[in-house]
Amino acid sequence: MTTSDPVLTKAAKPRATHPVDEILPVPKLAIYGFQHVLAFYAGAVIVPILLASSLKLSTPQLIHLINADLLTCGIASIIQSIGFWKIGVKLPLLQGVTFTAVSPMIAIGVAHGNGTNGLLVIYGAVIIAGLFTLFAAPYISRLIKYFPPVVTGSVITIIGIALLPVAATDAAGGAANLHPESGRNMAYAIGTLLLIVVIQRVFKGFMATIAVLVGLVAGTVIAYVLGDAHFTNVSSSAWVGVTHPFYFGWPKFSIAAIISMIVVMLITAVETTGDVFATSEIVGKRVGAKDIGRALRADGLATTIGGVLNSFPYTCFAENVGLVRLTRIKSRYVVASAGAIMIVLGVLPKAGALVAGIPNPVLGGAALAMFATVAVVGFQTLSRVDFHDHRNVVIVATSVGLAMYVTAIPDVAKAVPSWAQVLFGSGITIGSISAIVLNLIFHHVGKSYGPAIAGQPGDLIRLDEVNEMSKDEFVSAFSGLFQGPNWVAARAYSFRPFADTRVLRRAFQDAIFSANDEDQLALIRDYPDLGADSVHDDPASLRDQSSLDLLRLAEGEHEELGSLTAAYREHFGFPLVVAIRDEHGVDDVLRRGWERLGNSRNQEHAAALIEIAKIAGYRFDDRVASANPIHSARDRFATRS
Structure with a gap:
């Protein structure tokens, strides 16, 4: 049998393993996992600390809550990253207690008498909300069609930006010891951040992937030497502290508390969806409705386990999404190893106390890089959004604006009734919900005619109308994008229907580059020389060339430009075509023009077509801008100014 035999070839060819499913050597799993734990730890323990303080719990009770939280975080992270049956998205996503639940849980606990009594009512609501999410996940996941890039990109951007103040607070000493005026705090934070940047710039391979870990360890060691890192709690902590189900007693159930916690889980589902999409972008693995359903089931199961093991609602932790992107380590088994480490920390209070000794400014410096x-x-997700459609501009701008409003001024939540404070208690929550609702309103509710792509306000041509045009109407509407003959627009018409303005733009490009040489050459020859008097008779060319004032050059520059265009035309037989709006100055136009004289005719033929496509793109943008009420208002304001 030869090596070309199809059976042997198929059998011998190894199946490629996606980086997400790669099992790394144990030492690397341990180091990368520990790096995730260090980046995650402060966010993991802050919820039980806040809750214990508000419900007036004792110190031993707080310690038990922290241990239970870490233990359940580990279990939840393994469930989400490894997965089983239809539970767990099998991506490198760490699980942690959602901040969205903090305010509602405090409200529930206080309303039921604080202390253990309030805690038991919280656990009852958490268990039921977790079960609700577990069973409702497949139905929630079917809404994925309402999460296009304009929504997911907005949510991911909001998550990153809204977390930055948390990092900044840590960098300034932490919420409990805030000293923004401290130069030492700034030195620790900036120093840690700079060390991470330097390591990633100087080193490659393994060292670059553990830059955050090295930054945290180095910053902590320096702080300890200088007397700013303290580990006194290590000696006073117990060696072993194992939680058991219903440690504080059997849960109690309140309808109002359960409804409140279900609302929290629905909001958390939006954040989880955003984190899943963000991680899928980073690791290069597409996700669909079934994957979202698996992730939400894992949230529901983890939340139910949390209620049983004396912890709280769980969701994907955005903090560690940034770490995956920063380190470029995509294996989900790294997160599973981080989960195993957290389980160990959950039953070894001394180990947890050691990790807790990392100074806040050091942690904040690393977090600045991860959250950003x-x-x-x-931003990368939003780059796929058609921003020529002003509806998308409104969706992103409004959702990000509301998120920053609440993030910058958290007390605005007090301006609304208590039942609405769960929405306004987090910039991530209000921003995410705004993006979803606005997308529904602008793109799914009522009759939509698509984005305005031509005309003037009051007499607009919209995308749906373009798709319904006759060929003559289409050519009449868009022939002005090009000089001379109308064949480009006529051929672009055959690419209908156009899903959005980018598809329409590509149709014109395809029409240019698929034409024969004779048609292409005729098109090129219809473009005027740069700076020629004839440009005054062509409004489109006049607008193009006026971006560098080519018609009002100094005498010396005008003469050199004339010499260049004449020499170019004589050499190649067609005019020098340049997308002037791409250029930074007349000197650049002249320098590049003289350089292009040394090219072959075929290369310049192709270069001219590329420049023509760019010019058409700018003219297309002009039409969209004039048809867009937001851009039009901006342009009118700029003109008046």
Whole structure:
């Protein structure tokens, strides 16, 4: 049998393993997992600390809540990353207690007498809300069609930006010891951040992937030497502290509390969906409705386990999404190893106390890099959004604006009734919900005619109308994008229907580059020379060339430009075509023009077509801007100014 035999070839060819499913060596799993734990720890323990303080719990009760939280975080993270049956999205997503639940849980606990009594009512609501999410997950996941890039990109961006103040607070000493005026705090934070940047710039491979871990350890060691890191709690902590189900007693059930916690889980589902999409973007693995359903089931199961094991509602932790992007380590088994480490910390209070000794400013410096990285993932997602459609501009701008309003001024939640404070208690919550609701209103409710792509306010041409045009109407509407003959618009018409303005734009490009050489050459020859008097008779060319004032050049520059265009036309037989709005100055136009004289005719033929496509793109943008009420208002304001 030869090696070309199809059976042997198929059998011998190894199946490629996706980086998400790669099982790394145990030492690397341990180191990368520990890095996740360090980045995660402060966010993991803050919820039980806040809750214990508000419900007037004792110190031993607080310690037990922290241990139970870490233990359940570990279990939940393994469930989400490893998965079983239809539970767990099988992506590198760490699970932690959702901040969205803090205010409602405090309200529930206080309303039922604080202390253990209030805690038991919270646990009853958490268990039922977890079961609700577990069974409702497949129905919630069917709403994925309402999460296009304009929504997911907004949510991911909001998550990253809204977390930055948390990092900044840590960098300034932490909420309990805030000293923004402290130069030492700033030195620790900026120093840690700079060390992470330097390691990623100087080193490659393994060292670059543990930059955050090295930054945290180095910052902590320096702080300890200088007397700013303390580990006194290590000696006073017990060696073993194992939680058991219903440690504080059997849960109690309140209808109002259960409804409140179900609302929290529905809101959390939006955040989880955003985190799943963000992680899928980072690791390069597409997700669909079934994956979202698996992630939400894991949230529901983890929340139910949390209620049984004396912890709270769980969701994907955005903090660690940024770490995955920063380190580029995509294996979900790294997160599983972090889960195992947290389980160990949950039963070894001394180990937890050691990790808790990391100074807040050091942690804040690392968090600045990680949280900002989440926002960058959001920017990447938004880059696929058609912002020529002003509806998308409104969706993103409004949702991000509301999120920053609540994030910058958290006390605005007090301006609304108590039942609505769960919505206004978090910038991530209000921003995410705004993006979803606005997307429904603008793109799914009522008759939509698509984005305005031509005309003037009051007499607009919208995308649906373009798709319904006759060929003559289409050519009449868009032939002005190009000089001379109308064949480009006529051929672009055959690419109908156009799903959005980007597809329409690509149709014109395809029409240009698929034409024969004769038609292409005729098109090129219809473009005027740069700076020529004839440009005054062509409004479109006049607008193009006026971006660098080519018609009002100094005498010396005008003469050199004339010499260049004449030499170019004589050499190649067609005019020098340049998308002037791409250029930074007349000197650049002249320098590049003289350089292009040294190219072959075929290369310049292709270059001219590319420049023509760019010019058409700018002219297309002009039409969209004039048809867009937001852009039109801006342009009118700029003109008056």
